[in-house]
Amino acid sequence: MAVEVVMPKLGMSMKEGTVSVWNKQVGETVNKGESIASINSEKIEMEIESPAEGTVLEIKVPEGEGVPPGTVICYIGAGNEQGQEKKEGRGLPKKERKKISPVARKMANNANLDIDTLVGTGPDGRITKADVLQALPDQKEKQTQTQIQNNKTDHQPVNMMRKTIASRMMKSLQTSAQLTITMKADVTKLTKLQPQLNETAIARHDTKLTMTDFVAKAAILSLLEHPAMNSQYQNERVETFEYVHLGIAAALENGLAVPVIRHAERLSLIELAKTIKLYGKKAREGKLLHDEIEGSTFTITNLGAYGVEHFTPILNPPEAGILGVGKMYETPVYQGGELCKGHILPLSLTFDHRVLDGAPASAFLSTVKAYLEKPVSILL
Numbered sequence: 001m002a003v004e005v006v007m008p009k010l011g012m013s014m015k016e017g018t019v020s021v022w023n024k025q026v027g028e029t030v031n032k033g034e035s036i037a038s039i040n041s042e043k044i045e046m047e048i049e050s051p052a053e054g055t056v057l058e059i060k061v062p063e064g065e066g067v068p069p070g071t072v073i074c075y076i077g078a079g080n081e082q083g084q085e086k087k088e089g090r091g092l093p094k095k096e097r098k099k100i101s102p103v104a105r106k107m108a109n110n111a112n113l114d115i116d117t118l119v120g121t122g123p124d125g126r127i128t129k130a131d132v133l134q135a136l137p138d139q140k141e142k143q144t145q146t147q148i149q150n151n152k153t154d155h156q157p158v159n160m161m162r163k164t165i166a167s168r169m170m171k172s173l174q175t176s177a178q179l180t181i182t183m184k185a186d187v188t189k190l191t192k193l194q195p196q197l198n199e200t201a202i203a204r205h206d207t208k209l210t211m212t213d214f215v216a217k218a219a220i221l222s223l224l225e226h227p228a229m230n231s232q233y234q235n236e237r238v239e240t241f242e243y244v245h246l247g248i249a250a251a252l253e254n255g256l257a258v259p260v261i262r263h264a265e266r267l268s269l270i271e272l273a274k275t276i277k278l279y280g281k282k283a284r285e286g287k288l289l290h291d292e293i294e295g296s297t298f299t300i301t302n303l304g305a306y307g308v309e310h311f312t313p314i315l316n317p318p319e320a321g322i323l324g325v326g327k328m329y330e331t332p333v334y335q336g337g338e339l340c341k342g343h344i345l346p347l348s349l350t351f352d353h354r355v356l357d358g359a360p361a362s363a364f365l366s367t368v369k370a371y372l373e374k375p376v377s378i379l380l
Contacts, residue, residue, distance in 0.1 A: 002077035009069035046286035100127035177353035218371035247296030324348035
């Protein structure tokens with residue numbers, strides 16, 4: 001009997017999921033646990049694994065179409081079986097397609113490459129990531145020539161994740177009174193302490209402590225001292241939380257995810273570092289559940305890896321604050337009356353002026369700065 005594959009419900013708030021890419025086509029064999037499609041919802045993208053071994057009998061939901069959770073998107077069974085819709089004569093026609101890996105398919109789609117024109121060098125002629133990369137220079141040249149000749153602009157459809165980000169950011173700016181303040185933390189002592197701590201952290205816990213881990217811990221401790229920053233403005237009232245559900249923004253290939261570390265105030269520095277890395281990995285692999293990206297009370301976003309120093313983060317509604325971390329840079333500083341090489345970490349805090357004023361917001365940021373400049377206080 002054919003097995004139904006349904007659109008999963010990834011959280012209580014999920015209303016619709018979209019099939020972004022089919023990794024298997026009608027007539028292709030599939031192993032249990034093998035990825036058959038990529039789906040995206042409002043906030044996340046993930047792979048759907050086959051619940052059984054067999055053949056893809058029928059695809060009911062084409063790429064780019066959104067359906068409610070629980071909707072059958074395809075049937076898998078023995079090669080001589082038929083899906084329910086095919087029995088009724090309304091199934092999608094079988095279409096022969098070249099074999100291509102999920103990563104290669106996504107890259108080709110993003111680059112507007114015609115898969116039928118690609119030559120696969122993988123097993124059984126399967127198109128690989130390397131094949132797509134090989135074809136990109138020629139494709140870019142053709143696109144440039146076509147755009148010059150036709151004077152046309154390339155248009156890319158907006159996926160659900162991008163639409164959700166756009167909607168939330170616009171709502172954030174329109175419904176809150178946002179103000180950004182900046183400070184510079186002298187993390188010279190921290191940069192000297194960090195390698196020493198990492199020797200033990202790697203040896204005992206197989207975990208490397210990053211600057212983001214220290215900033216996150218400093219922010220958590222500061223939120224406990226300044227609870228007004230750990231608040232939300234909703235329904236004309238301010239709700240302040242005793243716990244810290246920390247959001248860590250993670251950049252993805254096609255958008256942004258903010259995994260939420262619940263009760264971060266209970267975690268040691270090592271536990272926090274492990275959790276940040278775990279959630280970052282799940283975000284990049286599209287394995288975050290809706291419940292793991294909801295309910296944050298404060299968010300941290302880091303653009304230091306992109307060379308950005310100070311910037312203006314946009315609040316993650318309905319939170320009252322978001323801390324931006326810039327690129328650390330070297331500069332001369334005085335230590336004990338002597339001029340030496342120091343390390344400065346730029347910090348940008350955006351806060352909701354409806355919840356708190358500039359003075360308490362500055363006090364919070366000053367506390368974060370103090371923890372980073374005296375890193376031993378983070379450990380005690």
